Amino acid sequence: MNFINKHKTADNITAMVRRAIIDAAALPEDAMRLELLAKRLGALDADGTARFFDELFNDTGNAHGAMKLKSAIINSEGLKRALGEEKYNGVFTASIRLRLRKVSCLFSELPPLKKGLAGYDKEEEIKMEHMPLGIRRALSKKSVKDTIDRLLSDPDPIVITNILNNPRTTEREVLKIASKRPNSPAILNALANHKKWSKRYGVIKAIAMNPYSLPRVSITLLEFLLSQDLMEVLDDNSLHPQVRINAKEILEQKK
Template identity: 30%
Template sequence: MPTQEQARNLALRLHGLSGGTAILRKAAARELARYDPLDANELIDHLITLARSGWEPATHILSAFVAALGMEAAQIPYAEELRRLAQIQSLPTVADLFAEGPARQQLNAGAAAKADAQVFTQSLGHLKQQARLTRDPDVLSRLVTVSNPAVVRNALLNPRLTEPLVVRMAARRPARPEPLVEIWKSSRWSARHAVRRALVFNPYLPPEVGSKIVPLLNATDLAELASDTSVHPSLREQATRLLAQGPLGG
């Protein structure tokens, strides 16, 4: 079983890794794949504990590890076993990372597509290209309301997109889950605290994604989330457990 000291050494090593968010996430997936599933759960538990204590290297890499569990699961041979084993190991904060089920609120896919069609008459290909390339902030503001995830994915790459607009996208209600997941997958935007907060408090976000954001929140956000009855119950319970471990930041 990995010790907390080994987790510290790993955090220090990856903290110094050059490259962007995606590179760090893939490195985290490779590290998890090196361990057997029981040890991988222990490692994640140590990293959560270190991050909640406020140790900066752990807070930096924790986001990469929790994101890897979702975005790089194909690179982790036993990813689907981790939740069951974490429950057996009595590691609830690790088991919490694998929440399942539908979002607290849901927007019918047909209704969303109909709403898009009433506002946008261009082809999907045109909308995707426009979302990525437009220089007009008003056009971009309209395009980010599209429910099609491919359009949103391209809008997130637009260099003229601003954090306030992404926060509005992440907080939009009602919403389909797919555009919200695209925001979470965006290396450029998912590291922003305001974006994470908007996503996790959105009742239309699938809990499997929300559960990987909750450990990255600070104590103030966790306390608010724990008492927010509009979000998925599993996220409230997760926030309550993490609060007991102490703050991550202010």
């Protein structure tokens, strides 16, 4: 590709990103934003798609709209369905070759820095773990506050999802789930993609700073953090090195 064509392609991708940001901001749900991405990126090859996401991460023109689009791509399974598995894998390979590190983190399956068994750790709650799973799932849908409190440490993602959907659940309980260590990456991922709670700043920060979160989730959530919280991420040795590197880059962009 010659010099002129390279710049023309880059300009086209920049225009695509800015148009997608504007259109995505007008949509009410992340699922609809992923459908929009699927249509817009259909004509791009893996290299072009990798450059699209790199441009999205670096675009500072429409911060509010960009954040809405970024919130949609936290859902790796949704993103994989939108692009198709073959293209999804191709974008990861392209991002490595093109040295688009932030994009490669988004499309990678890096494990959390820390691993541990999620579950009950308080003596008064341990008896809940011995209940049959079906009963715990049923209880998590009830409106009994004391029962919800006792189930906050449950290791089953469906129990936790039921709690997140329970109208009696408050942000205080959700923050307990998001901050719990050790924790399950599946539970933290479900919380990061929850329609209601994933939009609360305190919850976003807690997931991003939990060393049991998948790095791709934490790295995407960093885009939503204030500078003082990014500094906290940068100084936290318990977090994955890639998470801390991205926090540093975002801080430098904010200067």
